[in-house]
Amino acid sequence: MALMGSLSAQGLAVDPVQFTSNPSSFNGKMVSVSGVLINPNNPTPPAPGVMPAAPGASISAGAGTSVAPSATVVRCNAPRGFVALDVDFPTDPTFQACFFISQAMFNGLPKGQDKIQAILTFKGDHRVGYTVTLYKLGK
Numbered sequence: 001m002a003l004m005g006s007l008s009a010q011g012l013a014v015d016p017v018q019f020t021s022n023p024s025s026f027n028g029k030m031v032s033v034s035g036v037l038i039n040p041n042n043p044t045p046p047a048p049g050v051m052p053a054a055p056g057a058s059i060s061a062g063a064g065t066s067v068a069p070s071a072t073v074v075r076c077n078a079p080r081g082f083v084a085l086d087v088d089f090p091t092d093p094t095f096q097a098c099f100f101i102s103q104a105m106f107n108g109l110p111k112g113q114d115k116i117q118a119i120l121t122f123k124g125d126h127r128v129g130y131t132v133t134l135y136k137l138g139k
Helices: 002-010 016-021 103-107
Strands: 010-015 031-038 051-052 059-062 064-068 072-075 082-084 087-090 099-102 115-127 130-139
Touching: 010 016, 016 031, 082 103, 099 103
Parallel strands: 010 031, 099 130
Antiparallel strands: 031 087, 031 115, 051 072, 059 064, 082 099, 115 130
C-alpha cells in the first residue's frame, strides 16, 4: 500500500516529447516529466502573462469563437499564493503552456541561474495550465 501511494504521488513518468506532442491526453493526470529547464529568476512566462499561439493553431476564446494564430491568446493568471514558472522543453522549443508553482516552493528554488534542468511533477489542463506539485533539480 505504501509503495502504491508513493508511486501515485510522483505521477506518471512521461517522455517530454510524448507530453508536448499531445498535452490534452494528460489532462487531469499527475505527470512527471524529466529534462525540462526552469528559470527561477523569471517568475513569469517570457511575454508578461501572455503566450503566442503555436503556428497554424487557433485557440478557443470562449462562446464558440476562436482567435487567429498571430494574436495573443492564453493568459497565465496564477491563482492566489502561486506564481507562474517559466518552463522550457528543450525537445520542443515551440511548446508553450502555463505552469504555476506555490510561492513557498518558488522561494525555495535557487536563484542566480538562468536555466536549471529539472524533473517536474504536475497536474492540470492544457487549456488552463499546470500546477507543479513536486520538483527535483538536476537530471
